[in-house]
Amino acid sequence: MNIPFSTPTAARRRPMTQKTVTLAHGGGGSAMRDLIDDVFLSAFSGEGRAAPEDQARFDLAALMARGDRLAFTTDGFVVDPLFFPGGDIGKLAVCGTVNDLAVGGATPVALSCAIIIEEGLEVETLRRVVRSMAETAHAAGVAIATGDTKVVARGACDKLFITTTGIGVIRAGLDVGVTKARPGDKVIVNGLLGDHGAAILNARGDLALDTAIESDCAPLNGLIDTLISAAPGLRMMRDATRGGIAAVVNELAEASKVGIRLDELSLPMRPEVMGFCEILGLDPLYLANEGKILAVVPAEESDAALAALRAHPLGREAAVIGEVTSERPGRVVMRTRFGGERIVDMLVGDQLPRIC
Known part of the structure; x- marks a missing residue:
């Protein structure tokens, strides 16, 4: 059952009395309606008074007033454990x-x-998970507008999997992308890596x-707005999730047909994370x-970009970690803390499965 979360609050039923989710809660009947009303609508409903249709609806004129292109993305989440x-x-x-x-430059x-x-x-x-989603969406200034719920038998999935899809509007005149890097450009990260x-x-x-190591999980749209204002010539941005920054710089080098030179001493990283990696043999x-x-x-815009990032709560440890070069197009090289060099390549798989 696909449900828009702007459904009128008056349509909600009584609170659930069951302590665990059963297959009946995925059957499309009254049990499922109770689950959606009590768990999801109570957290996600906004001020809208839309009828309970099978989709959320948007005013195209309002979207076009914010930019000239639509951005659309989707992602699945299977992290283990559910809470960290x-x-x-x-x-x-x-x-x-x-x-x-x-x-991608989208709001x-x-x-x-x-x-x-x-x-x-x-x-x-x-x-707890749904409340956390609602709180995070509110902090990011986005609506969770519609959704779907399925229940599967024991053993058919591991507790809970989530897929989120998002739309955004790219502001006029902004054109960033992985093919835009040019020799001489600076490579910047907004803070401590690997957390x-x-x-x-x-x-x-x-x-x-x-x-005690905490995840750096945070919505970055506010930080990115600050960066875009400070560096209007911004070439590209990418969030360094699975595969870390190594995956991002390799994709950049290949797509832009440039070389990337990193400096190990410039990488912002907690001593605890470095020690953690040394113990486990991780990079x-x-x-x-x-x-x-x-x-x-x-x-020429790197100083302004760095200052803007460091002025934001999510960018206080921002650093320039490397530069784009014309040498060895498609390759990433890192100058090590010992003065040598090593190739930074793409991993075939993942060091740690189910991290997101």
Whole structure:
């Protein structure tokens, strides 16, 4: 059942009494209606008074007033565990989709939310996730406008999977993309790297480490607005999620047919994360982030870009970590802390599965 979350509040039924989700809650009948009314509509309903149609509806004129192109993205989230220091699967789902829109220069407008629930999941666990989604969407200034719920038998999924799709409007005159980098440009990140990947692995409890590492999960559209204003010549942005910054710079080098030179000493990283990687034999360049962007700006705008990022709460540790070169197009090279050089390549797989 697809439901728009601007459904009138008067249509809601009585609160659920069941403690766990059953297959009946995915059957399209009154049990499913109760689940949607009590868990989802209570968190997501806005001020709208739309009839309960099978889709959310938008005013095209209002969208066109904000820009001249529509951005559209979708992402699935299967993170394990559902809750971790600094976030949860609900917050992650909203942030991931908001950030995918924002790095394309779009102002995020609305999200959809499709949830697959394993039979037996506690209703209170689902409620916590949904509340977190609502709070994060409110903080990001976006609406969760419509959604869908499915319940599958025990063992058919692992507790809870979420897919979010988002639309945004790209402001007129802005043209950023992975093919835009030019030799001489500077490569900037907005803060400490690897926190999300380290937080997830530590939260799984397999290592029994005492180090407190929190995910950097955050919606970055406000930070990106600040960056765009400070650096009008901005070439590209990308959020460094799965595959870390190594994946992003390799995609950039290949698409723009340029070389990228990184400086290991310039990489902003917690000593705890560096130590974590040394213990486990992981490369922090490949660790996932959920609140970090990599941006490429013209050299003459790099100081202004860096200052703007550092003035924002989500960019205080921003740093220039490298530059674009004409040498070895398609290759990424890093100058190590020992003065040598090494190739930074793409991983074949992922160091840590199910981190988002």
